[in-house]
Amino acid sequence: MATCAALMVASPASGQGKTTVVAALARLLTRRGIAVRVFKSGPDFLDPFWHELASGQPVDNLDAWMGGEADVSLRLHAAARQAQVLLVEGVMGLHDGTPSNADLARRCGLPVLAVVQAGAMAQTLGAVAHGLRRYREAEAGPLPWAGVLANGVAGGGHARLLREALSPGDTWLGALPHDEAMRLPERHLGLVAAQELGRAQALARLDAAADALAATPLGQLSIDDWRARWARDFAAPAPVPPAPAPLLAGRTVAVARDAAFAFIYPANLHALQALGARLVFFSPLAGESLPACDALWLPGGYPELHAPALAARTDLAMQLHRHAQAGKPVWAEGGGLLALCESLRTRGGETWPMWGLLPAQGQMQARLAGLGMQTWEGAHAGAGLRGHAFHFAQVQTAIAPLAHTRAAPGSARAQGEAIHAAPDQPAVRASFFHPWFASDPLATAGLFGAAGQGAAQ
Structure with a gap:
């Protein structure tokens, strides 16, 4: 107590x-x-x-x-x-x-x-x-x-x-x-x-x-x-939830972190570390290269406010393509999804080339496009990853989504969010969905390529 x-x-x-x-x-x-x-x-x-x-x-x-x-x-x-x-x-x-x-x-x-x-x-x-x-x-x-x-x-x-x-x-x-x-x-x-x-x-x-x-x-x-x-x-809860198995032990996860990719729950970093992952951080806006890693996380943020600087990072785009072509996982959420599109149209009407891992076009809009609590029920996971969505952007793509999240009961909007994957790079996953990693450690481990844990479907 x-x-x-x-x-x-x-x-x-x-x-x-x-x-x-x-x-x-x-x-x-x-x-x-x-x-x-x-x-x-x-x-x-x-x-x-x-x-x-x-x-x-x-x-x-x-x-x-x-x-x-x-x-x-x-x-x-x-x-x-x-x-x-x-x-x-x-x-x-x-x-x-x-x-x-x-x-x-x-x-x-x-x-x-x-x-x-x-x-x-x-x-x-x-x-x-x-x-x-x-x-x-x-x-x-x-x-x-x-x-x-x-x-x-x-x-x-x-x-x-x-x-x-x-x-x-x-x-x-x-x-x-x-x-x-x-x-x-x-x-x-x-x-x-x-x-x-x-x-x-x-x-x-x-x-x-x-x-x-x-x-x-x-x-x-x-x-x-x-x-x-x-x-x-x-009082501490009784019984205390058991620690997750270290399914990401020995794996390095690179995390983009700067003004364009700032939407990171501290609890999500702790969840990855509890799974055994080693975290390394880098700043695309500061010109830093993709660190040596086994998996990449592009969090949400404001890529639309930094579109010219991100568009200029053609060197980083090439590094990301090589990473994905090697079959290494990429998880991109919110603003991270927009950065992986082929282009991004800002609210001011300008269109900027992005990093092109996904055959999609991102577009900012004045009206709210998605809001509410969500669950991503993976094929191998029991409870599913829980989280939320809140965005003023849309993506246009001819590629069918890999999956959709399911809106939580009582959510403000009934629809779920699409989970996108590039057809030629199946380890690249992206969505406007922001998961709480500890809600399903198995799905999280699969998302970042744990051995024996297929990525959530």
Whole structure:
């Protein structure tokens, strides 16, 4: 058992300011010398960049469907043994999804801090807080509750109206003003990654938000106050899931990692290492060559923002073709899929040659093209790889997909994602699907060419 103060930061919907509040809170506590670990609920690659900068610690995802309840318990228990405060940023709205953030809060005993964008409301905040706290209470039980933080507030008078609208038990924890100095910039897939702004500028935004939060009742709490209000016990799951067999022992997996290929769950790196793989990293944008390796992983990211630089890497394209022609596996997801196409058309209408391992053309578009939790059920694997898709791009190809993922029950969109494979290079697999590798170690090992493990079909 490990005991630690903890909060889940949730909202009625996306766009309310959860990420800013979590990052500001992590930054404020870290500046005070308090050890903080931050988690992101659900699939997300971008928000964790800000939380890692704010806390100075790695950030993992928690998802009871994608990773499983035992995985969630293990991560919280391990973090609680090292940190003084745990922060969990929710995804979408508090009660959205199956399981929802509220389900996770109840299951793990996480008190909920409700961040509400209140710039255009007054007394209605009381109704919103009442509903967030008590929705499904009769069937699911009381929701652990910390309080309400109003965001985007116009001034002191507005804050008083909001505070007076709350029932006493809903607990006012303060108001944050609308301030461009602490706004985290966004683009089509979500927040701009913290490292893209540069460390100094990104920290300046976090410090501005932390300074504003320091003036609120929440920001004025000491670590003793945190422990008195929100200390929770986090037990390790029993039994602990067994470690996977080292099916990738002796194999080297090269991983592209830079601004064009940045969407990497830390848990996926750990899953490959747990399977015995040796990982080597390289940056296509920095002009680095493909390292000597047995398999290649091209993660998601923003190849469309770096299309001219990637198009210029004809040397790397040749190296990738030689790698594939030697029968060595390639797994490309999201932006990695687009980089393997013959061409990529950007949202600005420019078309750039890509690396051409797949006979396909990628095209960015203004509208969302794919969203939702997915399962890729391989021919040899039992449970199947679980993960998600979220993209504003399409690919056009005459080649029939090798397979399709299956949308999870209750997913926002019903269709699955195509798994593409080049007909003359069967070890090359690519999709808009982003898997959670630990959800099916056998399928993951097969994807990266483990001996005796045919790649998932």
